[in-house]
Amino acid sequence: MGGLYYYKSTQETKQADLDAQILNLEKSRDKKVEANLLTLSKQLSLISGLLNSHVIWSKALGKVESLLQPQVQFETFSGTVADSRFEFKALAANYTVVARQIAAFVSDDSITDLALNNVHVLATGKAEFSVKLLFNKTKFLTQ
């Protein structure tokens, strides 16, 4: 019995000692360092995905410029990433130029669909037309 009491007492001391060590370890934690590391970890996991889908409108506009026929002049244009859409209203010298312009856009693999709206001839003799392009985001907007 005495032996059991002695053993119990040593085990209790050992437990108290371990509790004290755990408490000391807890006190030695630098919460600021841990917060910095956690922030960095979040940033690292986030940045790669965001950079892969980073939108490059200058590339898209460059592509539109390269496909633009010499006798076409934009009046307005707009584009949105959310619905992969680029629309513009433009003036062309005549219907033939409009047709060439449409053909140029259709030939590009980054353009997935095209709608030509409201073509009409103005008093100046120029054809005014509107186009809605649907594009492949990866090919049109990202590197």
Next chain:
Amino acid sequence: MNKNYIGTGLIAIAIVLFWAFALPLYDAISDLDAAIKDRNSLLSSRNTIITNINNLNKEYQKRTAEITKLSAIVPAQKSIAEVLSAVDNITSKNGIQLISSTIAGQNISGTDTGSYNILSIDLSSVGSYPGLTNALRAFESNLRLIDITSLDAASGSGNNTSLNFNIKGRAYYLK
């Protein structure tokens, strides 16, 4: 006969004493052993974690300059003032007149945006087409990541080279 009774009685007392004292003591010691084992395991795992954190912190300190740049891409704070300063810098350098600007934080809930919030940017400006494309390039290569989500442009009245445009974009910050 009496001896037999005494012997039996002593054995009975010994059994009762064992049940009354030794068995609870034995149970208590068993519990203590289990608790010590758990604490040893906890201490060991916490020591390992803290050693790893310290090692990571050493690496962090070595690469502070790179981490500062990395942190600027998607900062922990909204930092609206920095975005406004970048917008002002980019537009003025590219000859764009900023008519109005709105920069507002949006707390995004749900899982599709992961661990970031969005800072919405809405700019109305006047400038030339080359100015617009140069400004877009500058936004695209800005250290703080800015994605232009939509743009609208229309030729200004009177002056053929001038465009009125509206640019919407978003920057990111951690949740």
